[in-house]
Amino acid sequence: MPRDITFPETEPRYDCNRDSLAFDVRVDGKSAVCLVSGEFLMQHFGAREFEVSVFQETFAAHRVEIQEIARNHIENGWLDERGCLFLNTRYTRLTVTFGGRLAEWSEGRALAEKAHRILLEIIGPDAETVHVEWITENRTPDDPLIGVMILNPSTPPPMRVLFHLKDFNNPTALKVDLAFLWNTVLRMRSRDLALK
Numbered sequence: 001m002p003r004d005i006t007f008p009e010t011e012p013r014y015d016c017n018r019d020s021l022a023f024d025v026r027v028d029g030k031s032a033v034c035l036v037s038g039e040f041l042m043q044h045f046g047a048r049e050f051e052v053s054v055f056q057e058t059f060a061a062h063r064v065e066i067q068e069i070a071r072n073h074i075e076n077g078w079l080d081e082r083g084c085l086f087l088n089t090r091y092t093r094l095t096v097t098f099g100g101r102l103a104e105w106s107e108g109r110a111l112a113e114k115a116h117r118i119l120l121e122i123i124g125p126d127a128e129t130v131h132v133e134w135i136t137e138n139r140t141p142d143d144p145l146i147g148v149m150i151l152n153p154s155t156p157p158p159m160r161v162l163f164h165l166k167d168f169n170n171p172t173a174l175k176v177d178l179a180f181l182w183n184t185v186l187r188m189r190s191r192d193l194a195l196k
């Protein structure tokens with residue numbers, strides 16, 4: 001369900017405890033705060049120096065882009081329990097597709113979207129680049145499968161898991177399978193970093 005997300009036209013404040021700029025956001029009528037780290041502003045938006053005035057200038061020049069990143073994170077459910085979102089250099093850049101026949105199969109699409117919300121909780125806001133594709137396959141005409149693939153940008157092939165329709169009746173088992181899949185992707189990333 002889409003959320004009502006607005007950004008008041010206030011100037012960002014410096015948070016010295018986290019070397020970040022904080023700006024206000026309203027989510028479904030409630031106040032929330034988004035923090036953007038100095039490193040985030042330097043790495044992704046070209047802030048030249050680690051100084052508050054430079055951070056503020058960079059934020060002003062890229063306000064719309066930064067707010068769009070915050071909006072995506074909020075829509076993905078990544079506000080913490082205090083109504084705070086922290087964007088750092090590792091912020092999640094998520095691409096999601098519901099491919100092929102799944103786009104035409106309303107029941108399957110609804111189940112995939114439900115599982116995707118679980119996967120979003122597992123991935124979280126600091127996963128860097130993530131490509132997720134939900135698909136459907138038929139091993140037999142009476143046994144359609146719904147699958148998810150997570151593409152690791154540095155190491156093909158994608159990691160994949162397939163679910164029978166009955167698997168969606170057990171959210172705990174579904175979460176365990178999705179967590180195992182994500183853990184496999186993280187292990188591959190760690191291995192890739194160690195080999196560099």
